[in-house]
Amino acid sequence: MSVHGGKLAAKALKQAGVECIFTLSGGHVMAIYDGCIDEGIKVVDVRHEQAAVHAADAWSRLNPGKVGCAVLTAGPGVTDGVTGVANAWRANSPILVIGGQGPLNNHRRGSLQEMDHVAVMKPITKWADTCYATERIPEYIEMGIRQAVSGNPGPAFLEIPMDILGAEVELDQIRFPTIRTVPPLVLPAQPDIDEALDILAGAQRPVMMVGTSVKWSNAASAVQNFIERVHIPTFVNGMGRGAVKPGTPELLNRVRKDAIKQCDVFVCAGVLLDFRLAYGNTIPADAKIIQVEIENELIGTNRSADAAVVGNIAASFDALTASIDTGSAKLDYSAWCETLIAKEAQMEAAFAAELNSDEVPIDPLRLCREIRDFVADKDVILIGDGGDIVAQASKVLPVPEENCWMDPGPLGTLGVGMPFALAAQLAKPDKRVLIIYGDGAFGLNGFEYDTAVRFGLPIVGIVGVDGAWGQMVRPQAQFYGKDRIIATKLNYTRYDKIVEAMGGHGEYCERPEEIGPALARAFAAGKPALVNVVMRQDVETGMKGSTYT
Numbered sequence: 001m002s003v004h005g006g007k008l009a010a011k012a013l014k015q016a017g018v019e020c021i022f023t024l025s026g027g028h029v030m031a032i033y034d035g036c037i038d039e040g041i042k043v044v045d046v047r048h049e050q051a052a053v054h055a056a057d058a059w060s061r062l063n064p065g066k067v068g069c070a071v072l073t074a075g076p077g078v079t080d081g082v083t084g085v086a087n088a089w090r091a092n093s094p095i096l097v098i099g100g101q102g103p104l105n106n107h108r109r110g111s112l113q114e115m116d117h118v119a120v121m122k123p124i125t126k127w128a129d130t131c132y133a134t135e136r137i138p139e140y141i142e143m144g145i146r147q148a149v150s151g152n153p154g155p156a157f158l159e160i161p162m163d164i165l166g167a168e169v170e171l172d173q174i175r176f177p178t179i180r181t182v183p184p185l186v187l188p189a190q191p192d193i194d195e196a197l198d199i200l201a202g203a204q205r206p207v208m209m210v211g212t213s214v215k216w217s218n219a220a221s222a223v224q225n226f227i228e229r230v231h232i233p234t235f236v237n238g239m240g241r242g243a244v245k246p247g248t249p250e251l252l253n254r255v256r257k258d259a260i261k262q263c264d265v266f267v268c269a270g271v272l273l274d275f276r277l278a279y280g281n282t283i284p285a286d287a288k289i290i291q292v293e294i295e296n297e298l299i300g301t302n303r304s305a306d307a308a309v310v311g312n313i314a315a316s317f318d319a320l321t322a323s324i325d326t327g328s329a330k331l332d333y334s335a336w337c338e339t340l341i342a343k344e345a346q347m348e349a350a351f352a353a354e355l356n357s358d359e360v361p362i363d364p365l366r367l368c369r370e371i372r373d374f375v376a377d378k379d380v381i382l383i384g385d386g387g388d389i390v391a392q393a394s395k396v397l398p399v400p401e402e403n404c405w406m407d408p409g410p411l412g413t414l415g416v417g418m419p420f421a422l423a424a425q426l427a428k429p430d431k432r433v434l435i436i437y438g439d440g441a442f443g444l445n446g447f448e449y450d451t452a453v454r455f456g457l458p459i460v461g462i463v464g465v466d467g468a469w470g471q472m473v474r475p476q477a478q479f480y481g482k483d484r485i486i487a488t489k490l491n492y493t494r495y496d497k498i499v500e501a502m503g504g505h506g507e508y509c510e511r512p513e514e515i516g517p518a519l520a521r522a523f524a525a526g527k528p529a530l531v532n533v534v535m536r537q538d539v540e541t542g543m544k545g546s547t548y549t
Contacts, residue, residue: 001172005134005165006031007038008174009098012138014039016096016145016179018069020059020426022052022419024080026073028100028113031165033071044422046451049077053084054419054445057093061239062381062403062427064218065182067096067145074100074162075113082120083413085155089124090411091239092216094153094181096144097121103163104132121157126150128157134167135174142177150183152295153216188311193319196290196307200230201329203265203288205336208232209277210240212409213270213294217313220402223269224248226317229324231334232267233259237276238409240269242399253395254347255340263287270294270313273302274410292316355396361536362512364389367464368396370515371436379431380404381424385417386438388470388538393436415444417461422448425457432523437463438470442495452528453503460522461499462515462531466538467492473539482539496532505529 009032013021020042023029036043046052049072056068072081078099088095099121102111121128127147131140137160144156200206214223220243227234227250234244235256244251252259260266266283268291273280280303283289291298291305292313299308309316324331357363371393375382382397384390384407399405406420417435424433437446442463452459473488496506505525507518515533522529 001170002168003171004031004034004168005137005160006033007035008134008137008169009141009160009165010035010039010041012141012176012179013069014041015176016141017066017181020044021069021071022046022055022059022423023071024049024052024073024077026077026100028074028077028102028162029071029098029165032098042426044426044451044455046419046422047447048445049080050084050415051419051422051445051448051451053081053095053097054087054416055423056095056097057084057088057091058406058416058420058423059427060093060095061215061406062424067094067148067181068423069096069098071098072100073113074102074117075115077113078115078117079120082124084419085121085157086124087409087411087413087416088155091409092153092212093155094148094216095155096141096148097155097157099157099159100165101130101159101161104161105163107161117159118157124155125157126154128159130159130161131164132161134164134169137164138174138176142179145179145181149181152213152298185315186311188309188316188319190319192307192309193316193323196292196309197320197323197327197329197331199265199288199290199307200267200331203333205263206232206265206267206333207259207263208234208267208269209271210234210236210243210269211271212238212240213298214243214313215239215270215402217270217294219243219270219312219314219317222314222317222321226321227251229321230331231337233333233337233340235259237271240271241394241405242402246398246400249341250337252340252344254351255344257282258343259340265290268292268305269317272298276410279303351395358512359536360511361466361534362509362515364392364464364466364535364538365396366512367462367515367533367535368393368436370512371434371462371519372397374516374519375434381406381428381431381433383407383417383420383424383433383435385420385435386414386441386464387412389436389438389441389464414438414441417441418445418448418452418459421459421461422451422455422457425452425459426455433459435459435461437461439463439465439467439490439493439495440469443490446495446498449499449502449504449528449530456527458525458527458529460519460529460531462519462533463495464533464535465492465495466535468537468539470538477539485539492534494532496530499528499530503527507531509533
């Protein structure tokens with residue numbers, strides 16, 4: 001039986017467990033679409049290639065052990081996807097991006113949309129290569145996926161020229177290698193476990209931060225068991241949000257700064273000491289650092305570790321707990337934790353005034369409280385898309401369970417909202433999906449509401465409209481003066497009307513008491529919906545620390 005290269009690609013993707021691809025129609029890659037029809041792989045076509053890659057990223061985040069896939073046409077199709085690949089790179093999302101290319105037989109002759117895609121992608125992928133032989137397409141797909149999921153995961157890029165995809169080969173002569181989307185379990189060394197526990201045994205005020213690598217190691221249960229065993233005060237960041245069960249007494253939020261300032265041991269559980277922790281400078285100089293990571297290359301970033309446990313993080317925490325249970329040291333930090341819990345309650349009470357503000361235009365924190373109250377009893381995946389609004393939401397909204405919160409991540413890429421939501425609603429059709437937007441972020445990929453309408457996905461968004469790029473306008477006013485504000489103001493646009501024009505449902509709110517009922521109507525509409533909320537513009541609020549340092 002003779003088949004073209006696009007059918008080989010689709011067969012390999014099917015073997016890898018790919019259920020859908022995200023794409024924007026392009027002639028260089030249409031052969032793959034044809035193959036997807038035969039293999040029952042859903043083809044989700046978006047309105048911008050950046051959105052296709054963001055959606056593939058979210059698919060990987062929401063489906064442990066599976067790889068998200070985006071298929072991009074050549075030239076501007078690939079370059080439009082670069083931001084999505086870069087975001088996946090910083091978030092360690094294991095995705096496969098397949099890019100088209102001009103015909104190999106016209107290589108370097110200037111064919112339509114020809115450019116060196118691999119050179120562009122190499123700095124922001126774990127692996128980037130070109131397949132030059134039709135019969136080797138499955139082999140190259142396996143290589144890309146293997147690289148994407150191994151060690152510290154990340155994106156892989158495979159370029160396939162148009163004539164290689166279109167060429168016919170005999171199916172019975174093609175080797176389809178086994179494709180494993182879950183890497184081998186790397187176990188930590190027992191001496192490293194012992195060293196970490198020796199340091200913990202001497203601690204009076206330890207603190208643990210749970211982050212992204214915990215998610216990629218599927219380590220939530222093991223981390224939870226460790227926390228409950230030793231009662232260590234714990235904070236979360238990145239994709240660690242949701243990894244610790246809501247309601248866990250040791251899971252704290254508002255006292256993070258004070259707790260870290262007082263700690264004598266800091267446990268980095270899948271957390272890098274990057275800008276979010278001031279490159280380790282928030283941790284006292286005399287505090288010891290225990291780093292539990294997925295790969296050795298991540299150890300010692302910005303501060304040296306006093307103990308390093310390298311391996312699958314679930315296996316590492318299982319080993320830590322087992323060694324405590326069988327050893328002589330009985331670690332229990334309940335008293336230290338109770339002190340912080342009491343402080344947390346005091347700070348929560350002081351915070352309540354802003355959450356309950358009745359002012360008009362609406363206080364951003366009151367908006368977040370209304371969202372919190374509305375979703376409290378619902379099975380919802382929350383997606384934050386913006387700068388200020390995501391920071392505010394993280395202070396107010398608890399994450400109900402693992403894989404129920406997604407945001408731009410450390411690259412700070414705005415515009416992930418609807419692309420992430422498309423993948424979330426397709427991957428988890430029994431859940432509802434709510435995007436929390438800033439008005440700046442909405443403008444980047446808001447047109448993907450068209451995609452949600454075409455595919456019948458009842459995604460709901462709520463956009464806080466303050467007519468400004470909030471994280472930019474405040475420091476601009478502070479550093480240069482209120483009379484020097486430029487390129488940071490937006491209109492109070494009726495984004496709800498834009499969504500209505502695409503075939504969705506729109507709501508408009510100017511008062512805080514209108515938000516809850518508007519959300520209820522949006523969720524009941526049975527189609528993509530957007531709630532437009534007019535918020536207070538905080539131009540003169542002092543900036544307490546630069547995002548960019």
